[in-house]
Amino acid sequence: MIRLIIALFLLCKPVHAAQEQVVLGLSQDRVSITADFDGSEILIFGAVKREAPIPDGPPLEVIVSVVGPSEPVTVRRKERRFGIWVNTDSILVDLAPSFYAVATSAPFSQVLTNTEDLRHRVSIGRAIRSVGADMNVEGAQNFAEAVIRIRENEGLYSIRENTVAVDEQTLFRTSIDMPADLTEGDYLARIFLTRGGQVVSQFETTIDVRKVGLERFLYNMSRQQPVWYGLMSLVIAISAGWGASTAFRLLREK
Amino acid sequence: MQIYLPIAEVSVNAFLLLGLGGMVGVLSGMFGVGGGFLMTPLLFFIGIPPAVAVATEANQIVASSFSGVLAHFRRRTVDFKMGTVLLLGGLTGAALGVVIFNYLKSLGQVDLLVTLCYVVFLGIIGSLMFIESINALRKTKKGTTPVKRRQRGWVHALPFKMRFRTSGLYISVIPPIIVGVIVGVLSAIMGVGGGFIMVPAMIYLLGMPTKVVVGTSLFQIIFVTAFTTMLHATTNYTVDVVLAVLLLVGGVIGAQVGTVIGARMPAEQLRVLLAALVLLVCGKLALDLLLQPAELYSIGEAGGH
Numbered sequence: 001m002i003r004l005i006i007a008l009f010l011l012c013k014p015v016h017a018a019q020e021q022v023v024l025g026l027s028q029d030r031v032s033i034t035a036d037f038d039g040s041e042i043l044i045f046g047a048v049k050r051e052a053p054i055p056d057g058p059p060l061e062v063i064v065s066v067v068g069p070s071e072p073v074t075v076r077r078k079e080r081r082f083g084i085w086v087n088t089d090s091i092l093v094d095l096a097p098s099f100y101a102v103a104t105s106a107p108f109s110q111v112l113t114n115t116e117d118l119r120h121r122v123s124i125g126r127a128i129r130s131v132g133a134d135m136n137v138e139g140a141q142n143f144a145e146a147v148i149r150i151r152e153n154e155g156l157y158s159i160r161e162n163t164v165a166v167d168e169q170t171l172f173r174t175s176i177d178m179p180a181d182l183t184e185g186d187y188l189a190r191i192f193l194t195r196g197g198q199v200v201s202q203f204e205t206t207i208d209v210r211k212v213g214l215e216r217f218l219y220n221m222s223r224q225q226p227v228w229y230g231l232m233s234l235v236i237a238i239s240a241g242w243g244a245s246t247a248f249r250l251l252r253e254k
Numbered sequence: 255m256q257i258y259l260p261i262a263e264v265s266v267n268a269f270l271l272l273g274l275g276g277m278v279g280v281l282s283g284m285f286g287v288g289g290g291f292l293m294t295p296l297l298f299f300i301g302i303p304p305a306v307a308v309a310t311e312a313n314q315i316v317a318s319s320f321s322g323v324l325a326h327f328r329r330r331t332v333d334f335k336m337g338t339v340l341l342l343g344g345l346t347g348a349a350l351g352v353v354i355f356n357y358l359k360s361l362g363q364v365d366l367l368v369t370l371c372y373v374v375f376l377g378i379i380g381s382l383m384f385i386e387s388i389n390a391l392r393k394t395k396k397g398t399t400p401v402k403r404r405q406r407g408w409v410h411a412l413p414f415k416m417r418f419r420t421s422g423l424y425i426s427v428i429p430p431i432i433v434g435v436i437v438g439v440l441s442a443i444m445g446v447g448g449g450f451i452m453v454p455a456m457i458y459l460l461g462m463p464t465k466v467v468v469g470t471s472l473f474q475i476i477f478v479t480a481f482t483t484m485l486h487a488t489t490n491y492t493v494d495v496v497l498a499v500l501l502l503v504g505g506v507i508g509a510q511v512g513t514v515i516g517a518r519m520p521a522e523q524l525r526v527l528l529a530a531l532v533l534l535v536c537g538k539l540a541l542d543l544l545l546q547p548a549e550l551y552s553i554g555e556a557g558g559h
Contacts, residue, residue: 035496038256038265076362078550084543087362087552146551153549180256180265214496215260222261222491230487233313233495234480237502241317244506245324 020060021049022191022203030208031178031187033215039180042066042207044103045173048193058196060169061104061111065122065192066176066207068099068156069185075143091143098183100124100157103174105164113197120192120199124148124157155179182209261494262306268500270300275314275501279508282318284516285528290315290446291379293501295372295535304365306494308355308445309486313498315447315479318505319472326469333420333466337473339427340452343434344478350435351442352485359490369539371444376536379450384529391526421462421470429460434474442482447475 027043044064054060073096076087102122104111117123125148151157156179164174187207193200211219222229257268274296282289290311297307326332358364414427433455437448452471456462462470487493516524 033258035257036255037258073553074362076552078547078552080546084366085545085547085550086366090362143551146549147553150549150551150553180258181263183263211260215258218260218495222487222493226488226491227484229495230484230493233487233493233498234316234483236495237313237317237483237498238320240499240502241319241321241506242324244510245321248506248510 019051020193020201022193022201023047023049024191024203024205026189026205026207027175028207029205030210031182033182033184033209033211035214037180037215040178040182041175042178043173043175044189044191045171046191046203048170048172048201054169055195060166060200061106061194062164062166062172062174063102063104063111063122063190063192063194064164064174064176065102065190066099066178067097067127067188067190068183068209069187070095070097071183072096073147075147077143077146093144093147096147096151097127098156098185099178099187100127100151101176101178102159103163103176104159104161105166105172107161108159111194111197112192112199116194116197116199120190120202122190122192124152124159154181156181178209184209184211257496257500259302259306259494259497261492262302262310262497264301264303266300266302271497271500272504274300275504276508276511277504279318279505279510280512280515281508281528281531282505283509283512283514284519284524285512289318289505291372291376291444291450292532292535294368294445295376295539298369299538302497303492304368305359305486305490305492306497308368308443309483309490309492310494310497310501311445312441312479312482312486313493313495314501314505315445316476316483317498317502318509319447319475319479321506321509323469323472323476326472329469331466332469332473333418333462334473335416336418336421336423336430336460336462336466337470339416339430340434340437340470340474341477343431344438344441344474345434345481347435347438347440348442348478348482348485349438351439352482352489354439355443356489366543368443369543371440373536373540373543375440375444375450376532376539380529380532380536383525383532387525387529391523421460421466423461425460433459434478437474438478438482441475441478442485447471447479449475 024044024046027045028040031040031042044066048060073093074090075093076090078085079088081088102108102124108123112120112122117126121127148157155177164172166172187209189205189207191203193202210216218229221232255268256265257271258265274293278289278293278296281292293314294307294311297311298304302310323332355364355367358367415424416427417424433452437452440446440448440451449468449471452474453467456467456471457464483493
């Protein structure tokens with residue numbers, strides 16, 4: 001019995017010792033999608049603040065994840081009908097993040113246990129699976145996996161093991177590449193400190209991804225004043241067509 | 255130089271778009287075709303979402319048709335009355351087309367519909383053009399010129415006759431309206447002007463004189479594609495004006511270059527090349543439908559189920 005209590009005490013110890021906090025720095029806390037935007041790299045760095053000396057035991061590991069805004073998506077599956085491949089059935093995945101990147105300081109299985117992954121929904125599979133695709137539909141899991149596979153291929157989802165550098169269990173830094181095809185919104189950056197697979201501290205901050213300038217103006221206009229946007233497109237098209245033909249006629253007459 | 259398209263939400267190389275616009279422009283200048291039927295599939299190939307490609311291409315066609323029709327205005331080769339009748343059909347057709355487009359979009363079948371339309375029409379047009387140009391090549395060798403015939407038959411037996419002075423016709427308004435509707439539907443679904451259907455229909459079906467055909471079809475195309483652009487802009491929000499402008503700039507310059515080249519080169523041989531190009535694009539699209547895709551799943555916007 002006493003042994004059990006000691007064992008429990010030992011198990012709880014990391015939690016008691018959780019006097020380690022993240023002090024975070026970001027190279028940028030907003031990403032501006034401009035006309036010549038072709039991706040961005042965000043440097044995420046920080047230090048571990050602690051009152052006590054570095055605890056013994058397994059070394060400190062760091063996980064950094066960046067999650068884009070989630071939105072419902074329809075996933076469709078193709079089947080061969082009448083000799084051609086057509087979309088036959090579809091499933092609505094309630095929430096799938098538009099972007100998901102995880103960087104870790106060691107192989108994923110070492111930095112986080114399954115239980116902790118389940119609790120904090122860190123790995124890509126958990127982030128998608130935890131949101132409710134209708135599991136009554138046959139093969140719903142295949143659809144959720146397809147979302148991950150497609151977005152991994154597009155570079156939107158990624159897990160990068162061993163890409164967080166940790167110095168002296170105190171300083172850490174990593175960089176997250178964001179592709180050109182980003183959706184707008186608030187991106188959530190989460191930093192977990194783990195020891196022996198258990199989360200000892202976590203920290204969250206947001207990165208603002210926004211279209212700016214002309215991109216912003218055109219996008220807003222197309223959604224809020226579609227009639228004026230359509231008319232503007234036509235006026236631009238017609239004046240460009242007229243301008244070009246006049247210009248070339250003048251050139252030829254000279 | 256990468257450029258981020260605000261509506262398509264993809265980043266593409268601006269010079270690639272200018273180049274595509276220019277290339278299709280050269281072809282349209284050389285052969286007097288609109289080029290929409292080549293541009294839209296090319297946009298699919300470079301990764302523009304089909305819905306955006308179709309809507310934006312409609313916008314671009316407004317511009318190229320407008321610059322084309324000005325020359326015909328000056329030469330007085332536009333039959334406004336016939337154009338207006340075709341236009342009435344065209345507007346109805348475009349509205350119908352957008353309804354079909356949006357319905358299939360909600361079913362997730364819009365890509366299939368657009369691709370199928372392209373395979374069918376590019377296949378037909380490409381083959382016809384190929385055969386015709388081969389025949390023309392043979393005839394020029396023999397030294398005879400092709401004779402144009404005007405068919406007069408059931409078209410002239412229909413009611414609601416109307417006099418079209420510029421074309422010198424007295425025919426029923428039903429055939430032109432039907433032609434207009436068909437072209438309008440295709441314009442909305444495929445993002446094309448539809449000249450490739452309308453011009454043969456006007457010559458062979460309606461019996462219009464060849465000199466007013468191109469001007470009149472351009473006149474109709476401007477308004478139908480403008481209407482299509484507005485419908486797509488207000489219902490789907492898929493008109494990307496940045497994409498349209500880039501294609502336009504390449505297109506209008508290319509068209510002028512193409513006109514000069516076309517005037518100097520032997521037309522028949524070029525026509526064979528164009529036919530081959532059309533068949534090539536058709537073949538690529540057909541293969542996409544026939545071969546098992548590498549990825550069976552696709553992600554679409556939610557909303558429709």
